[in-house]
Amino acid sequence: MDKLPFTLIRKWIKPISADKLTEVIIENIDWEQPTLKIYGKKHLVPRLTKFLGDSGIHYKYSGIEHIGKGWPGWFLPILKSVSDYCKVDYNGCLLNLYRNGDDCMGWHSDNEKELDHKKPISSLSLGASRDFFLKNRSNSSKKETLILRNGDLLIMDPSCQSNWIHSIPRRKRNQELRLNLTFRKYI
Ligand SMILES: O=C(O)CCC(=O)C(=O)O
Numbered sequence: 001m002d003k004l005p006f007t008l009i010r011k012w013i014k015p016i017s018a019d020k021l022t023e024v025i026i027e028n029i030d031w032e033q034p035t036l037k038i039y040g041k042k043h044l045v046p047r048l049t050k051f052l053g054d055s056g057i058h059y060k061y062s063g064i065e066h067i068g069k070g071w072p073g074w075f076l077p078i079l080k081s082v083s084d085y086c087k088v089d090y091n092g093c094l095l096n097l098y099r100n101g102d103d104c105m106g107w108h109s110d111n112e113k114e115l116d117h118k119k120p121i122s123s124l125s126l127g128a129s130r131d132f133f134l135k136n137r138s139n140s141s142k143k144e145t146l147i148l149r150n151g152d153l154l155i156m157d158p159s160c161q162s163n164w165i166h167s168i169p170r171r172k173r174n175q176e177l178r179l180n181l182t183f184r185k186y187i
């Protein structure tokens with residue numbers, strides 16, 4: 001069997017620290033809900049987001065602006081832990097807040113041209129468990145479903161963005177909040 005394009009480390013952060021980090025993020029982030037234009041029609045994205053990054057990072061992706069304005073001090077320890085663990089000097093992080101199971105993310109891959117495509121993207125999940133779907137681009141029968149839980153770290157190899165797409169499907173019966181942080185290296 002082919003090697004799957006990711007490594008999943010369960011409970012990379014222990015539950016007590018994961019719960020504390022969730023609380024701090026919720027209290028300190030000014031969440032945004034950008035609009036996306038699909039076939040000329042505007043839609044609010046079905047979740048809240050925030051981009052953090054080194055100042056100087058500035059680009060637009062699917063009509064959503066990502067502007068790095070430096071890092072809040074309280075975020076630096078988690079940025080350093082993930083960067084050290086993954087041996088990548090991450091300089092950007094996209095935060096997503098799924099307020100409940102109505103919030104979701106459609107099929108995509110993270111292949112913006114501004115990203116360093118030789119480096120993995122690392123995704124830290126906090127709060128409620130949610131399904132994470134993966135589908136191979138050239139062979140649609142190749143599919144994977146992961147349940148991402150509180151404290152899990154998913155390290156996506158570069159091929160995960162070039163050969164696969166991923167999504168977070170709606171889960172109507174899930175009323176709990178989930179956070180996800182994707183650590184990214186921009187050129
Ligand atoms: O919420 C997740 O686990 C996935 C987030 C994601 O795919 C992204 O931010 O690009």
Ligand SMILES: [Fe+2]
Nearest residue numbers: 108109110166
């Ligand atoms: Fe993604």
